[in-house]
Amino acid sequence: MLIENMKMAFSAIRINKMRSFLTMLGIIIGIGSVISIVSIGDTMRSMFADLYKEVGLTQAYISIGYWLEEVRQSDYFTLDDMERIRDVFGEEIAYMDCSSGVSANAQNGRTQVKFNYEGIDWNYQDVQPVNIVYGRYLNEADVKGRKKNVVMDTDSAMLLFGVENAVGKTFRTTIYGTTDEYTVAGVYRKEISPFQAMMMGTSEGGTALIPYTLLAWPNDYFYSIRVFAKDDVNLDVFFGQLKxxxxxxxxxxxxxYYMQTAVEEMGMMDSMMGGLSAAVGGIAAISLLVGGIGIMNIMLVSVTERTREIGIRKSLGARTRDILIQFLTESAILSACGGIIGILLGVGLVSAGGMALGVTAVIRPSVVVMAVGFSALVGVFFGIYPASKAAKKDPIDALRYE
Known part of the structure; x- marks a missing residue:
């Protein structure tokens, strides 16, 4: 019986191709929009998770609370404080520095470039590895001796010197009011994903890594410290003990003291992206309601057009339930076909967008399955009234209908 009803439903759809397509259009747009929006949200969440993994999920920034009304000089961190912290938590800490940075102009002859200098310790490579292509990385002697050596990326070297291999070249820059000559110890190639490039935007300046002890000079006080825990450490316990x-x-x-961890920040970002995706997806789902109303409208028209057919079927022994199931099946198939086309449209758009941006689109199979099921459910729900109306027709009156 179900197979027969499905054949009749597909026959009715073929007879009225344009009307059937226009009826499905609301479902197509609704399902396509929901899948696209949810997939875009999941893709963004996945890219942010990957970005935080590259930055380091075990890191935290600790600083004196910004809400304190009175801050003493002793509340700030010193090099001695960092040594004491290393002595106590050496087994749990993978890396630590003073989280300092400064912007200043770098001068090479007549060439002047705005540089962002980041202060690091010699083992920063352990937690944030880079591909050194010329020269060497900063070493322990550079940091402890406060040597004015820098490591920069190839793009920055090209901006300042006009060549990638700038090892041994010098430039002048002013940090904290003191102008000195700095030497390029190494050059690395910065490999970033398209998403990272998009998030960072375009920058006309350069970047360079210098010993963090240079940014602690002359008073050796810093506002905050940056800590990377080792991978096997319980972060909640460790950061609580450290604080x-x-x-x-x-x-x-x-x-x-204020502590901001990468895990907490990623969780907040993930929650925000998830909530935004759900909200926009919910708004897009309203079009499914419109599509359902369109299906109800067309099915009512179909019932009226096929009144005589209903009368003939009833006179030949068809029960009320048979007529009801016939029209419900037609309504569900109409909606499900629209849902399948909407899925193909949504998945195609998201996949094409991901390929264009060079990112991997995240499409959850569960969302696709739910979309198909929901579209069929919409067809059944909005087909109940027209099907019920058809099933309740009196066979004598139906046979007399012209």
Whole structure:
């Protein structure tokens, strides 16, 4: 019986191709929009997760609380404080520096370029590896001796010197009011994903890594420290213990210090992206309601047009239930076909967009299955009234209908 009803439904759709397509259009647009929006949201969340993994999920920034009304000089961090922290948590810490950076003009002859200098320790390569193509990375002697050596990327070397291999070349720059000559110790090639490039935007300046001890000079006080925990460490426990120790070390309550972890930041970003995707997807799903109303309207027209057919079927022994199932099947197939086309449209658009941007589109199979099921459910729900109306027709009156 179901096979027969499906054949009749497909026959009715073929007879009225244009009307059937226009009826499905609302479902096509609705399903396509929902899948596209949810997939774009999932893709963005996946790219942000990958971005945080590259930056380092085990890192945290700790600073004196911005909400404190009175801040003492002793509340800030010193090189000695960092050594004490290393002595206590050496087994858990993979890397630590003073989280300092400064912008200044770099001068090479007549060429002047705005540079962003990031202060790092000699083992920063352990947590943020880069591909050194010329020269060497900063070493322990550079950091402890406060040597004015820098490591920059190839793009920055081209901006300042006109060549990638700038090892041994010097330039002048002013940091904290003091102008000195700096030497390029190494050049690395910066490999970033298209998403990272999009997030960072275009920059006309350069970037360089210098010993963090140069940015602590002359008073050796810093506002915050940056810590990378080792991969096998329980982050919640470790960061809690670290914050408590810093409070005791500085004669403050642990709550007086602000800690921002990469895991918390990623969680907030993921929640925001998920909520935004759900909200916009919900708005797009409203078009499914419009599509359902369109199906109901066309099915009512179909019932009226086929009144005589209904009368003939009933006179030949068709039961009320048979007529009901016939029209419900037609409504569900109409909606499901629209849903399948909408899925192909949504998946195609997201995949094409991902290929154009050079990213991997994330399309969850569960969303596709739910879309097909929901589209069929919409067809059944909005087909109940027309099918019920058809099933309740009196066979005598139906046979007399012209």
């Amino acid at each position: 408590s120790y810093i409070g005791r070390l500085k004669g403050r309550n642990p709550e007086d």
